[in-house]
Amino acid sequence: MRDSADLKKAGLKATLPRLKILTILEGAKERHMSAEDVYKALLDSGEEVGLATVYRVLTQFETAGLVIRHNFEGGRAVFELNQGHHHDHMVCVECGKVFEFYDPAIEARQRKVAETNGFVMEEHSLYIYGTCDGLKKSGVCSKKTRSSTLV
Amino acid sequence: MRDSADLKKAGLKATLPRLKILTILEGAKERHMSAEDVYKALLDSGEEVGLATVYRVLTQFETAGLVIRHNFEGGRAVFELNQGHHHDHMVCVECGKVFEFYDPAIEARQRKVAETNGFVMEEHSLYIYGTCDGLKKSGVCSKKTRSSTLV
């Protein structure tokens, strides 16, 4: 549970909008949310926060290491709370659900490839696009929200 | 060398703009070009092609499998001719140079991860961000254009 102490620690004033956005990110059913998603969730919960503030704060949170930004194909960024452990993503192009995974072998090979080429890796993004098991089983992806599965 | 025959094969009329864009992509020093890059290259070589046409044609080429589109971080798409063999990318965040690599072990593990989760993979994107050896050696990335190195 994040609170104003986490914001202070990150060098950010504990303002109402920031706390509200943090609360949304923590309580969301979908872990990976666009700025628009966060904004709508705020509206739905009766909070008054400007869209510009949502964008501004999400970027500040990213800089502070509180959230991670992803650029899945489609041209809109999504954000998720930094859970402290890196993971990669599979995105269903049919229903949009996002699955998480971590593969030590892939991580190791990436470091190897970078090293071999004299490249100093800072970060990486690995996105697998395809269709989830809901599609395979029943012909349509289930709407049931199983947004995150860390294997 | 691509020509009108390749366009016909792809179900596209061999129009002048399409041929010119193909020529630019083939002759470019940088293999990975944004739509704007292609547009400017056309202007530089004295060709009159509208920016809208560049975007339209690049998308058509992508659909036809003639080019591959990448979404590196930064919010602008880049394109490269489809060379027939898949590869992934390392992008230097300092000088912007793009390096290519292919790692069978990573490819295999990706398929494994997808399969294990009942996910039918259609495509994937793996981008490694960091600084290239030019920076490490001399303090600055060399401007020498070594845009592609398939390891």
Added chain:
DNA sequence: TCCAAAATGAGAATAGTTATCGTTGGCTTG
């Protein structure tokens, strides 16, 4: 050569995001 259909190019429109700037409010000081 002639024509219908497809493609082009100029510019308007759109989506996502960032910048501007006057107002508000968190937080330290006295």
Added chain:
DNA sequence: CAAGCCAACGATAACTATTCTCATTTTGGA
């Protein structure tokens, strides 16, 4: 706890990348 400074906010303008619209031009085939 009042005062005041400065960071943060919110409305909206601006921006960037990309797509759409539509009148005009080309292409490829008859």
